[in-house]
Amino acid sequence: MSQVFDDAPLAGVRVLDLTRLLPGPFATLHLRRLGADVLKIEAPGAGDEARTMMRSAEDVAQGRPSLFFRRLNEGKRLHRIDLRLPAGREELLALVRDADVLVEGFRPGVMDKLGVGWSVLRDVNPRLVMGSISGYGQTGPFAHKAGHDLNYIGYAGVLDQIATREGELAIPNFQIADLFGGTQAAVSGLLAALLAAQRTGRGRHVDVSMTHVVHEHNLLARLAVEATGRAPMPGRDLLTGGVPCYNVYRTRDGRWMAVGALELKFWRAACEVLGHPEWGDRHWSLGQAVGGEDAMALREAVAAVFATRSQAEWTAAFEAADCCVSPVLRMDEAMRHPLFNQ
Numbered sequence: 001m002s003q004v005f006d007d008a009p010l011a012g013v014r015v016l017d018l019t020r021l022l023p024g025p026f027a028t029l030h031l032r033r034l035g036a037d038v039l040k041i042e043a044p045g046a047g048d049e050a051r052t053m054m055r056s057a058e059d060v061a062q063g064r065p066s067l068f069f070r071r072l073n074e075g076k077r078l079h080r081i082d083l084r085l086p087a088g089r090e091e092l093l094a095l096v097r098d099a100d101v102l103v104e105g106f107r108p109g110v111m112d113k114l115g116v117g118w119s120v121l122r123d124v125n126p127r128l129v130m131g132s133i134s135g136y137g138q139t140g141p142f143a144h145k146a147g148h149d150l151n152y153i154g155y156a157g158v159l160d161q162i163a164t165r166e167g168e169l170a171i172p173n174f175q176i177a178d179l180f181g182g183t184q185a186a187v188s189g190l191l192a193a194l195l196a197a198q199r200t201g202r203g204r205h206v207d208v209s210m211t212h213v214v215h216e217h218n219l220l221a222r223l224a225v226e227a228t229g230r231a232p233m234p235g236r237d238l239l240t241g242g243v244p245c246y247n248v249y250r251t252r253d254g255r256w257m258a259v260g261a262l263e264l265k266f267w268r269a270a271c272e273v274l275g276h277p278e279w280g281d282r283h284w285s286l287g288q289a290v291g292g293e294d295a296m297a298l299r300e301a302v303a304a305v306f307a308t309r310s311q312a313e314w315t316a317a318f319e320a321a322d323c324c325v326s327p328v329l330r331m332d333e334a335m336r337h338p339l340f341n342q
Contacts, residue, residue: 010031019104023181024105027190037077041095093121100129108132127203132208137212150171153177156177156211157221161231161234163235220239237291243284245262249302251313261324261325315327
């Protein structure tokens with residue numbers, strides 16, 4: 001993934017990266033992997049907080065930043081500028097004159113206070129694309145509020161949907177707002193703005209609010225509210241456990257299998273492997289009430305069958321069946337899986 005080829009689509013594109021921690025650096029890493037030349041600019045002293053985050057004893061002994069920092073900034077050129085000083089400001093503006101993209105992740109208003117806000121940068125380089133990644137956007141009542149991924153998905157109505165059947169919320173170890181609402185949204189916005197700049201000669205400011213992006217893409221829950229006036233009930237909705245054909249089941253050895261047989265043909269094929277073809281007609285598309293009595297009863301019956309074998313045994317049993325049933329892997333297992341090592 002980190003290899004950059006000579007014919008990469010962003011070859012020749014120059015990116016200034018003023019971001020820190022996760023969302024911005026990962027976004028510019030994607031640009032780097034697409035061929036862009038990325039210059040990461042840090043303040044003097046400690047620099048990006050990611051340098052010390054999760055830093056191991058071995059890292060300290062060898063005098064290097066954390067693996068977290070090294071992975072996120074792989075292939076980038078590193079530079080230090082003190083933007084609080086007039087000389088630092090002038091140095092950045094000189095770099096902006098020849099840049100195509102600048103990405104920053106300060107709180108809204110900080111770039112203006114430093115004298116390098118969008119209006120200044122646009123005058124220096126009218127073709128420049130500037131991306132600003134923040135929790136709640138550059139304007140609005142929450143623009144200056146502090147927050148982290150958990151806060152953003154909480155406001156966006158996403159965290160409420162990540163719950164057990166008993167209603168207990170589960171804190172995801174995948175940073176949904178940071179990586180989807182921040183990283184991926186920034187990449188798509190920057191690429192679109194870069195294309196427009198190349199076609200029109202005019203740059204633009206891409207304002208990425210992680211919370212707003214996640215809220216907008218929380219599509220099924222939003223549609224449920226529009227249709228019924230209430231949010232889906234975790235554990236009882238179509239995609240959160242309310243049907244046996246789209247669920248997770250514990251195996252005999254305490255592991256899990258993911259059943260994604262949402263379509264009738266897949267569910268019937270799965271029931272054949274489970275040894276209960278008669279269950280094939282008990283499906284939401286045939287009138288089974290989502291979250292209803294029959295769905296919940298069948299879910300328990302399916303769970304009892306999965307509990308009779310280990311995860312490895314069920315994985316082997318479903319190997320030849322094209323029915324969207326797969327093991328739930330730990331990260332160490334996923335990293336060794338042939339799917340990611342071809």
